[in-house]
Amino acid sequence: MKKPNDLILKTVTKVISFIIILFSLHLFFAGHYEPGGGFIGGLMTAAALVLLLLAYDMKTVNTILPFNYKIMTALGLLIAVLTSAGALLFNVPFLTHAYDYFELPLLGETSLHTAVLFDIGVYLVVIGITMTIIQTIGESE
Amino acid sequence: MAFQLLLNFFLAFLWMFLQSSFTLASFIIGFFLGIVVIYAMRRFLSTRFYMVRVLAIFKLTGMFIWELIKANFEVLAIVLKPKMNMEPGIFKYDTELKHDWEVTLLSLLITLTPGTLVMDVSDDNGTLYIHALNIPDVNSAIASIKDGFEKAIMEVSR
Numbered sequence: 001m002k003k004p005n006d007l008i009l010k011t012v013t014k015v016i017s018f019i020i021i022l023f024s025l026h027l028f029f030a031g032h033y034e035p036g037g038g039f040i041g042g043l044m045t046a047a048a049l050v051l052l053l054l055a056y057d058m059k060t061v062n063t064i065l066p067f068n069y070k071i072m073t074a075l076g077l078l079i080a081v082l083t084s085a086g087a088l089l090f091n092v093p094f095l096t097h098a099y100d101y102f103e104l105p106l107l108g109e110t111s112l113h114t115a116v117l118f119d120i121g122v123y124l125v126v127i128g129i130t131m132t133i134i135q136t137i138g139e140s141e
Numbered sequence: 142m143a144f145q146l147l148l149n150f151f152l153a154f155l156w157m158f159l160q161s162s163f164t165l166a167s168f169i170i171g172f173f174l175g176i177v178v179i180y181a182m183r184r185f186l187s188t189r190f191y192m193v194r195v196l197a198i199f200k201l202t203g204m205f206i207w208e209l210i211k212a213n214f215e216v217l218a219i220v221l222k223p224k225m226n227m228e229p230g231i232f233k234y235d236t237e238l239k240h241d242w243e244v245t246l247l248s249l250l251i252t253l254t255p256g257t258l259v260m261d262v263s264d265d266n267g268t269l270y271i272h273a274l275n276i277p278d279v280n281s282a283i284a285s286i287k288d289g290f291e292k293a294i295m296e297v298s299r
Contacts, residue, residue: 004261005261005262005263005264005266007241007244007245007262007266008244008245008248008249008259008262010241011241011242011244011245012245012249
């Protein structure tokens with residue numbers, strides 16, 4: 001069967017995927033004060049990557065984004081464990097988090113929390129697992 | 142376009158530094174003065190004065206909204222009509238637009254105005270296959286797209 005020319009889908013995907021990824025980053029950073037967080041942010045980033053997979057083929061997407069999603073999952077777990085274990089260095093129980101307010105140039109007073117580092121771990125694991133599942137199913141003929 | 146916009150932003154920031162007031166108001170003043178300077182010096186620049194393109198974008202947006210309202214009322218009239226005597230059909234439309242985004246924009250605008258629907262794009266991106274709800278005359282439908290959206294998109298990209 002002749003493959004139809006999906007020019008419209010490809011061009012729209014080029015624009016839309018950026019918007020989805022930016023929104024997923026917003027969801028990720030909103031997690032502390034508003035609905036959102038690492039899980040839903042990671043899932044939505046993975047959704048943007050799935051949209052790219054739908055519009056282009058797997059080879060192209062792997063060339064554009066040369067990530068090994070299995071290593072990404074491992075890295076996310078490692079970050080989560082390390083941030084949790086970091087509490088042990090300060091003689092407090094495992095998984096204890098700390099925060100403080102910092103004067104940053106341009107941004108002014110900002111509160112930085114170690115839970116964000118834990119959330120980055122969750123984010124990476126969710127992207128890694130979702131993409132591994134989808135790519136594994138997609139590759140098997 | 143991109144170079145002139147960047148130059149305009151640079152001039153606006155330069156104005157903020159000269160005034161040593163880093164507020165949105167001084168940015169807007171600097172941006173406006175930058176537009177004036179770029180307009181005065183436009184013959185030195187290799188491309189057209191970029192505000193012409195910005196105006197063309199606004200014109201295209203306004204035109205799209207107007208066509209959307211008009212065409213929806215036309216479809217309303219067809220739906221409410223007791224007699225089904227419209228003449229649907231598929232016609233070929235050869236576009237002169239070159240870039241991918243231009244062809245995509247044209248297809249999306251044609252699709253979003255009810256009554257016409259892009260079904261397929263040919264492999265060389267030069268021909269659109271359009272389904273029309275009611276075309277008594279193919280040539281007038283082609284001409285209305287050519288004079289309308291295609292011309293407006295060309296005005297933006299030229």
